[in-house]
Amino acid sequence: MKKLLEISLGVVTSVGGFLEVGSMATAAQAGALFGFQLIWAVVLGTICIIFLVEMAGRFAAVSHHTIADGIRERFGFNAFILPLLATLLVNFLVLSAEIGGVAIAAELATGISFQWWALPVAFLAWLLLWKGTFGLIEKGVSMLGLVTLCFVVGAVMLRPEWKEVAVGAVPSLPHHDTAKYWFMAVSILGASISPYLFMFYSSGAIEDQWDKSYLGTNRAIAGLGMSFGGTISVGVLIVAALVLGAHGVAEVDDYNQLPLMLIPIFGFWGFVLFVASLAIACFGAALEVALQQAYLVAQGFGWNWGEDLKPRDDPGFSLAYTLTLFLAAIPIVLGLDPLKLTIFSMALTAASLPLTVVPFLFLLNDERYVGEHRNGPHFERGRDLRHLARLRAGGSDRSAADIRRHLMQLLRDILDKQVVDREQVKIGKVDGLVAELRRGKPPKVVAIELGSISLARRLGVVPGRWTARLAARLSGKRQARPHRIGWNKVRDIGVDIEFDIDVRRTRIFSWQDWLREHVVGRIPGA
Structure with a gap:
């Protein structure tokens, strides 16, 4: 019963944590530009992240290492430094985009320019990390992300031609704008397979003290949670294809266009639901990315780390997420367009994936790590x-x-x-x-x-x-x-x-x- 409860809670938090500014923006742009044609990219990205998350949890449970620990120990510092720097840079851009997403939601709700909201958002995220526990970040905030299920409800209420939706799940060549089509496909994959997702998951498994008895739980959370999260992304794409296209929006180049997706379906509450979805999804992702930056640095250099520890007990770890959050707010304060930053950071994420995924796959085939579960520690x-x-x-x-x-x-x-x-x-x-x-x-x-x-x-x-x-x-x-x-x-x-x-x-x-x-x-x- 305890394991069943953990699986249920894990699936729920995965649904809430899967959709963030990258998934939302890329799916909306893809739907507005190409209709259902890029559903296959969301499906492919979801399948990939299911496998990566499952492997990340299995690796942590069996070897008692995080991914960053394993890469440095297995390949050495000289080989670790490049993936470290690349991941820190990509995560920094993603974090800035997430802060921008929350700031845009605040602008939509209040009319005050998003630039004024960047530092307050960073401060609120820092305060939760400074005073909160890992359980609060992982489960409490992520569960609020269930509000994003409104996109799935909206997609069903619009009654799309499900045969066309199924056809869109099969890869096909573009009918127009070939370069933009493939750029959007890469951006969707980058949003779905962000390294911070599976690296944060492995750190969370260590924080929660997983062992081999959690392997079944891990498979259930990875498979069901990421599948439901991918379903929400598909829902965003379907709603964008049917609603934005009908309003003559051929290309999404401003966040202010996105609330149009839900207003025709839910009326005024559609606007409220969109603002809440954008704010909560981006804020939850900002917390996870900031924590992952601190995890990555602390694990890479062997410092004491843990969100459940008091900041005095892991000063290097605490300072890492503090600096990361406030530095990431600066581009938004300076007026950088959050939507353009989001699309660019998602494409860069996809391009940098081999630097972390390839060494991780080698670790999964090293008997000194994963192979130990056959013979015991x-x-x-x-x-x-x-x-x-x-x-x-x-x-x-x-x-x-x-x-x-x-x-x-x-x-x-x-x-x-x-x-x-x-x-x-x-x-x-x-x-x-x-x-x-x-x-x-x-x-x-x-x-x-x-x-x-x-x-x-x-x-x-x-x-x-x-x-x-x-x-x-x-x-x-x-x-x-x-x-x-x-x-x-x-x-x-x-x-x-x-x-x-x-x-x-x-x-x-x-x-x-x-x-x-x-x-x-x-x-x-x-």
Whole structure:
């Protein structure tokens, strides 16, 4: 019964969270321009996101890693940095578009220009993240998004030719405006398969402490929730095709045209329903995208993170979503057209998808992650501990080829893994290794290194030197060297590497202590 309740609640919140400014704007434009002809793009995007969301939940439940964790650990920091920067940029544009969507809804409701609403919207979103919990963000706000079902009701009330709707679900060549047709198709796919959707889902699975017992729940939520969300997008497209076309709107180039979709169906309440749908859908998406930006940065660099933690306990994570929200409001404050920003960001999202989806698909086929569920979590842990025993003992004499192979295994198994202290506080990632190379014997690990200096050195000598100089100038000469932890302090190697230290008694968290004392701690409610 408990699992059934979780499935029902998960499906409901998925419906509320699926439709956001990108899905709404692209579906409306596609319907106005091409009638039912681009329904197939919505269907294809929905099928893709069903599979990606299911895989994201399965990956998190089985491996206890988020997608960002897994990509960095599996492929290394140098390969992780490009998807990280690309996703941060795309998410930033999407977040700005979502804030713009809420601001437009406020303008429609009050007559006050959307530019004046951008900062208040960002502040309200920040306040909910600052004071709220993950359950409130995931379920409370998303459930309000059920108001978007009005588009499905409207589509049914318009009584379209369902045979033509079915024909539109089959891919076809455009009858006119070929370039615009394919641009809209790509934009719809970008809106449906936004990386933040499945990456946020994997982070949520970790926040909710999913394990293998949730695999069935995950499949149900992914399949039913995303299907219902896709149905709402199809409803938007059908309503736009039948209503906007009848009013002579051949192209949607202003948000003020969109309320026309529901007014002929519901009268004055159609206007109210549209404004509520736009505001709630965009606001819920803004919360999720802002959180995902913070998740991505914190998970990528191994910081402590969690929406259920107080801001004082994860100052880096809290500062990340704070800066993201207020910076994303700036383009809207400056008067950038939210609709044009939305369409552009959706097309850019589709173009950037391979940078996150391809490495994620590799992770799903790596037995060290997803394959563990067949043998239980002790398989990988036992292998790691046997490897650790060899590292500590030093091993026997080996050939040069064996030593090279041993070194590669060492880098694969330890470099870029999450590091925690004895209290399970996330310290950072294994950014560097200090090893003793001995003739005829496998390398012996002496210590690990953490911090920006070690990361910069992996990008090259010059970045490493510049980062060390900057650290020395900002924090003194003591901070001009990487943080080291002796390998003899290792307590356990599993999903994370646990060291027998108390991070509070080290200088590893000096930058977080400074943030806590001088920035985060001074904000009420921290």
